[in-house]
Amino acid sequence: METLLNEGVHKTVIAERLGVCLATVYNEIKRGYYQRKKIKYRNWFGDKTYKYVDSYSANIAHDRYLLNQTAHGAPIKLGDDYEFVEYIEKRVLKDKLSPCAVLGEIKRFKMFKTNISKTTLYRYIEQGVFLNLKMSDLPLYKRKKKYRKAVIKRAPRGTSIEKRPLEILNRNTFGNWEMDCVVGKKFSRDVLLVLSERLTRYEIIVKMPNRKSDTVVKTLNKLERRFGRDFRKIFKSITVDNGVEFSDFKGLETSIYRGKRTSVYYCHPYTSCERGTNERLNREIRRHLPKGTDFTKYS
Secondary structure (H helix, E strand, O other): OHHHHHOOOOHHHHHHHHOOOHHHHHHHHHHOEEEEEEEEEEOOOOOEEEEEEEEEOHHHHHHHHHHHHHOOOOOOOOOOOHHHHHHHHHHHHOOOOOHHHHHHHHHHHOOOOOOOOHHHHHHHHHHOOOOOOOHHHOOOOOOOOOOOOOOOOOOOOOEEHHHOOHHHHOOOOOOEEEEEEEEOOOOOOOEEEEEEEOOOOOEEEEEEOOOOHHHHHHHHHHHHHHHHHHHHHHOOEEEEOOOHHHOOHHHHHEOOOOOEOOEEEEOOOOOHHHHHHHHHHHHHHHHHOOOOOOHHHOO
């Protein structure tokens, strides 16, 4: 190629002779580029005047190629395991699982020889290594916001979350739940009552005909009938927001068999981060049932 350029052969002709595209020729010229001095003219006294000419050197191009090879990072750990890649894409895009959950499933059942960490998997997705999988396809791809605790003088309707025992905050024991309502299509009354257990992240979802406070109480009554006397052991406490659907704290706490069945704690107004488990699992629901979904079609 250096010889052809020195002979003045056009770059298009060089590409045809070498059997490569024109862009490859230009990239190679750029890699072997240097400037050399060339005599411009001589005066009567024999003094030389030089000018700099753009030139190409095959040796320089080769040396730069070898240098660039040493600067490469570690090779991609996926190798040619296309089945591994396709399985992850299918489970995330079609089955709505998180990449971390899919990776745990693969490692648990030893499904593939390829072994990568959770950090590496997320980095590959962000770098575009997966052709069909983007960060926007993941359940949660935005950086977690840091919330400032709101201090509002108005007291909640029932027991404030400030009086909730420390063992509930630390997730040390089973039986402490968070509760919220997920609304469906606009002008549609059907809603989902979602209860999330803080320690195990176990989820209970019940469809309700509306989000009235008495309907929520009736739904808890049905759950109590189902679990019987064990209800008090399973539902030791329930943390809710200040929505009108949870305004009847006495009805929520009072057992159908008389006495108190659970303790209800109210978050500070406009502080959904105090129900972090509930909010996180609600996003998983929205992956399968996006906003605007008509819940009347589901049982």
